[in-house]
Amino acid sequence: MNCEVCHLKDLEVEHYEIREVLRCILHTIIFHRALGLVRPKEIDLELFEITYVQCGDLKVEKKIDEKIEQLIGWVEKHPNKKSQICLSFYEVKNKQASWFTNKIERLYWEHWYVNLNVVQQPKTAYARSHSSKDIVDSENALEERSIRRACLETSLREVLFQIIRFVNDKKDHVPPIPNREGAISFPYEITIPSSSDSAFGMDMIKRMLQTGHPTMLS
Amino acid sequence: MASSHSDSARMEQIITEFFAKSLHIILESRSPYRSSRNFSGEQAFSSPSSSTSSSSSVRPRDKWFNLALREFPEALENLDLWRQSNHEPMIVDVILIKRSLDWDSVKLSPKPELIKNALSKDVYPNCWDFGNDDVGRGGKKEKIVERWVVQYEVKKSKDCQRGGKRSGCNVLSSFYKKSMLLLRSLYATVRLLPAYKIFRDLYLSGHIRSFSLGHRVSSFVEPFTRKEEAEMQRFGFTPVDTSCGRLCLSVQYRSSVSDISSEPSTPLSPPQLIQDYVGSPLADPLKRFPLLPVTHGSPSSVPFSRRHSWSYDQCRASPPFATCSPSPAHSEPYTSASNPTMSRLPPPGLPPHPPDTLHGPKDVASLDECYPSPIYSPSPSASPPIFIPESQLSKVLLRSESAPVNIPGLRFHNNPAIFKNQILSPSPPLREARYEVLRSYKTLGPSQTGETYETVLHGKKHLKRLSGMTSAELAFHDDFDETEYTCPFDVEDDDMAEPGSRLESFDQKGLVYEQLDPGAYLPVRKSTGAAVGALVDLLNKAPPLRQDSSISVPTSQTSGVNTCASSFPEPNQSCTEMPVKEFAPCVMASTIHVSRTASDAFEELQAYKEMKNMLLSQCEGPCNQLAYLARRMLV
Structure with missing residues (x-):
């Protein structure tokens, strides 16, 4: 089975935008992979004029929110670092028991990489905004901010279309729909960079080993 | 197979x-x-x-x-x-x-x-x-x-x-x-x-x-x-x-x-929604008959939302009053209805409508201008959506021609009438203008505004000054309305009660009025347009030259004709042409009797005519409010 990988376009976000942006992206991906009975739920973003769709599964929502919180914690500890979130879908295969007690094997068939570049807010302009010059500066900063926000909205929209295109273009690798209750037809996991980069890398390597299919990195 | x-x-x-x-x-x-x-x-x-x-x-x-x-x-x-x-x-x-x-x-x-x-x-x-x-x-x-x-x-x-x-x-x-x-x-x-x-x-x-x-x-x-x-x-x-x-x-x-x-989808707050929706002038059939008094009278009895619909223009055209103070101007009730939001909204020049639905603000404005105001007027209270019941409305209409009120025993014995007149003045065509003025007033703040007033000018001088004023400034006096005065049509009941306080309120606003020589003084502001407003109002509301001094009837509106009828017949002038109005105070009971001669009055008439011509000459397109105004003055 193929494992397809989709690297989503980099997004430059401010700290307070992480949550909405990630929710939007992750839910959109999962909605496209929720091939069980789905009652779609559309959500209007607050920061952007964008409506995205959730699959309406509360567990999914909870899991995504948890992961996002973890990521935000990580971002706070590691400012100025790119953060990559990986959403992976896999199939579970029962493996014959070996000297590893783990009988379950995950067969990954799809990885989505969400790349965020968290930028620092231009705090300096606000910190000392007593002189008129600084006030002007902060006004400029606000203006820049709104421009930047508009750019981000465009980029986010592009990312959503990137997801849709990918879903359209790559259909063959999606496994047959298992008989599962609920909207979520395929198990998935969300990986965020852990406390150290090396660990994140290790995690990836481990996962690759697990799948046994390092596969095509498109 | x-x-x-x-x-x-x-x-x-x-x-x-x-x-x-x-x-x-x-x-x-x-x-x-x-x-x-x-x-x-x-x-x-x-x-x-x-x-x-x-x-x-x-x-x-x-x-x-x-x-x-x-x-x-x-x-x-x-x-x-x-x-x-x-x-x-x-x-x-x-x-x-x-x-x-x-x-x-x-x-x-x-x-x-x-x-x-x-x-x-x-x-x-x-x-x-x-x-x-x-x-x-x-x-x-x-x-x-x-x-x-x-x-x-x-x-x-x-x-x-x-x-x-x-x-x-x-x-x-x-x-x-x-x-x-x-x-x-x-x-x-x-x-x-x-x-x-x-x-x-x-x-x-x-x-x-x-x-x-x-x-x-x-x-x-x-x-x-x-x-x-x-x-x-x-x-x-x-x-x-x-x-x-x-x-x-x-x-x-x-x-x-x-x-x-x-374009039109700027997030609107609910009050705006109402304006936008029912109040769209284009959706209002009543707008087509702006000059029919009946049309104006009837809406007051229709349900609230409807009122909004026909009053929309007024809302839009009138200033975004920050205060809820009563104002006699007809548009007030509606204005105040939308007050809370209006003050937060973009200036009235930017109607909440989708632009493409309108002929353009100008058109709407001109429609707007056609409204005879008096009928709408009185919502004295701060609670905007109050409308005059029809009964009151008719009273209002009946009373609209009555003589100016005389308020006895005032410090400015001459002035009360003036004030009252001003307050009561409908100055319908001035809504937008007043708007401007009010805005500037708000920007300046009361005290500053007060400074822009010149206390009094004498005789015809002020008329000359007035000639340079813009229509936008004409209505300044309406600001007074915003202060404290209750509905003009309520005057009957309560206006005598606290005349002093009203004056005080003016003072608070920084408007300085000095005692006038009989008939000679007007409260005129240095700011050009403001004076015009005051003057026009004064003209509209001025009491007749001679009046029974025992009469102390609160005036709501004075239409020219009526005033004329009750006024001293001037030589050389017919009622219909003669807007000559003596300044109310001078003829009022318990106020100083002014000895004015017919020649004085005639002089003034000339001045008024002069001003009228000036105003007419300024009238172009959107300015036809002035024409209307001038016509009214002379009727």
């Missing part, structure tokens, strides 16, 4: 259901029928939150493609053709209907109209009677903003047969799975395209717009013109191959659509 037959039958069924589902998805996010997430209908999902809660009930149709959608029977009505044959393409045009010029026949409440129009879409195939009833009015423009094409392209029979041999359960399930994926991406895509923003604005936000969305489902394509084609972008979903053909889905959409919807 039998299995292959059944497979192809299944395939056909999947395709048919795919048509149905995709139509359902498209219309659900483009047509008002589903009535949005705001409405709770009997449908399974009236809101996103409820959609999950109702998961227990799974309709058979929901199971198709494992996608449960809101009930949307209309979408299914249109499907007969494609149920018979999958080989016809299904074209869904999403149409933006813009209402423009002619709002004559638009009903007071456009909302039902909007929805009706959007619903009056034609279904299948070539009925273009979309909102026929409106086409005759010439006020509608239609524009295709999206064209969805769902199509099953059949391969040549050879291929099909070869494919058929390969076809089996796997192929079928794979096809089904892929069409599920396709439908999911369709579901997400319809919400990302620009037209969804329009849909949201129209049906989810509860705002009323000058446009609506409709749709048309047909089996053939009416080709776009080249220009249209150039404006459209295309998004093609990857076709799903089957053994016998492929299932295609694509959309052409207008990316500039968002501009259309964004």
Whole structure:
């Protein structure tokens, strides 16, 4: 089975935008992979004029929110670092028991990489905004901010279309729909960079080993 | 072979259901029928939150493609053709209907109209009677903003047969799975395209717009013109191959659509919504008869919302008063009704309407100007939506010609009448002007404004000064109205009670009035226009030259004629021509009797005439308020 990988376009976000942006992206991906009975739920973003769709599964929502919180914690500890979130879908295969007690094997068939570049807010302009010059500066900063926000909205929209295109273009690798209750037809996991980069890398390597299919990195 | 037959039958069924589902998805996010997430209908999902809660009930149709959608029977009505044959393409045009010029026949409440129009879409195939009833009015423009094409392209029979041999359960399930994926991406895509923003604005936000969305489902394509084609972008979903053909889905959409919807779609607060919706001047038939007093009188008895509808213009044209203080000007009640928001809104020059629905602010303004104000006037209290009952209204009308009030025992014994007159003055054409002035007043702050006043000018001098003033400044005096004065028509009851306090209120505002020499002084401000306003008002309300001193009747309005009738017959002047009004104080009982001669009056008349001519000469287009004003003065 193929494992397809989709690297989503980099997004430059401010700290307070992480949550909405990630929710939007992750839910959109999962909605496209929720091939069980789905009652779609559309959500209007607050920061952007964008409506995205959730699959309406509360567990999914909870899991995504948890992961996002973890990521935000990580971002706070590691400012100025790119953060990559990986959403992976896999199939579970029962493996014959070996000297590893783990009988379950995950067969990954799809990885989505969400790349965020968290930028620092231009705090300096606000910190000392007593002189008129600084006030002007902060006004400029606000203006820049709104421009930047508009750019981000465009980029986010592009990312959503990137997801849709990918879903359209790559259909063959999606496994047959298992008989599962609920909207979520395929198990998935969300990986965020852990406390150290090396660990994140290790995690990836481990996962690759697990799948046994390092596969095509498109 | 039998299995292959059944497979192809299944395939056909999947395709048919795919048509149905995709139509359902498209219309659900483009047509008002589903009535949005705001409405709770009997449908399974009236809101996103409820959609999950109702998961227990799974309709058979929901199971198709494992996608449960809101009930949307209309979408299914249109499907007969494609149920018979999958080989016809299904074209869904999403149409933006813009209402423009002619709002004559638009009903007071456009909302039902909007929805009706959007619903009056034609279904299948070539009925273009979309909102026929409106086409005759010439006020509608239609524009295709999206064209969805769902199509099953059949391969040549050879291929099909070869494919058929390969076809089996796997192929079928794979096809089904892929069409599920396709439908999911369709579901997400319809919400990302620009037209969804329009849909949201129209049906989810509860705002009323000058446009609506409709749709048309047909089996053939009416080709776009080249220009249209150039404006459209295309998004093609990857076709799903089957053994016998492929299932295609694509959309052409207008990316500039968002501009259309964004113009008027600035988020409006609820009060604005009311103005926008009922109050649209274009939706107001009453506007057509602005000069008929009856028209004005009657609305006051209609329900609140209606009032808003006809008073909209006034709201718009009048200043965004920050205070809720009573004001005699007719527009006040409505203005204050919208006060809380108006003050936060962009200046009145920016009507909340979609610009394209209007002839332009000017036109509206000119309509506005035609209103005889007095009838509307009096909402004394801070509570805006209070309207005069008809009885009171008629009283008002009756009283409108009465003589100015005399307030005895005042520090400025001359002034009260002046004040009163000013306060009572309707100065209908000045609404907008006053607006300006008020705004400047607010900017300056009371104290500063006060400084701009010059206490008094003597005789004709002030008239000369006035001649340079702009219409916008004419109405300054209306500011007074904003302070503390109750409804002019309430004057009868209570205006004598606390005259002093009123004066104080003026003082607080920094308006300085000095005692006038009999008949000679006017409160005139240095600021050019303000004086004109005061003067005009004064003229309107001035008491007759001679009056029974025992009469102390609160004036509401003085129309020229009446004043004339009760005024001292001047030599050389007929009633109709003579706006000569002595300054009220001088003739009032308990005030100083002024000895004014007819020649004095005549002199003044000349000055007034001069001013009138000046005003008339300034009148152009939007300035016809001045003409009106001047006419009034001389009547």
